[in-house]
Amino acid sequence: MNLSVKIVEPLKAFFLEVGELSFFTANFFKEVFKPPYESKEFLHQCYYIGNRSLLLVGVTGFIIGLVFTLQSRPTLEEFGAESWIPSMVSVSIIREIGPIITALICAGRIGSSIGAELGSMRVTEQIDAMEVSGTNPFKYLVVTRILATTFMLPVLIFFGDAIAIYGSYLVESMKEDVSFVLYFNQVVNILEFSDVLPATFKSFFFGFAIGLVGCFKGYNCKKGTAGVGQAAYSAVVYSSMLLFIIDFVAVFVTNIFL
DSSP: OHHHHHHHHHHHHHHHHHHHHHHHHHHHHHHHTSSSOOHHHHHHHHHHHHHTTHHHHHHHHHHHHHHHHHHHHHHHHHTTOGGGHHHHHHHHIIIIIHHHHHHHHHIIIIIHHHHHHHHHHHHTTHHHHHHHTTOOHIIIIIIHHHHHHHHHHHHHHHHHHHHHHHHHHHHHHHHSOOOHHHHHHHHHHHOOHHHHHHHHHHHHHHHHHHHHHHHHHHHTOOSTTHHHHHHHHHHHHHHHHHHHHHHHHHHHHHHHHO
């Protein structure tokens, strides 16, 4: 009896939360096309999410480029294939490494921030006060943040990819006498439309997932002030898991059609 309860209760809670998230998502698509549009708050969130994440994304991308090149170079040297380093690094970063690692970094930076911010507003009854004053808190707080993460994450991923490839070039310029123009000519020549399009397309879904989960956890925060920390923590965990699921689906679909 106790064993069945231990199994059934977590499953029940899981499916209940999935249902609530589904209703939350449906409400977002309902509100996003309904005027009035909070364009000023949307631009503010784009600045907050994009500009304040640039340094972290840039440093992460630079380290990825350095480490990936340093780790792969000895193996390629054994086969005399050092000339393939720009091609291999650029395709790997653009297709997979850059988007997923940048998205995970942003899930920790942005997802936790949104969860904690909305959770604090829920606990301190600021959201309830907005409802009483006639403001639509869902449109003002949730819709703007989800749209901002959806549109800014591809920009951050593009920036991180560029910095990562530049970091790879620095390693090659120190190891070999490789010019900047030659290195990036090899990068551009190897990249194809089928490499860039799927990575860009799935980055929008990454941003949507981070914003959706962060807003869902923060907006529905409970259990007083202790729930704020739980909202921030669960926003990072659930969004990270969702990112891996989206990435798997994107790679699976890409392999079928491209």
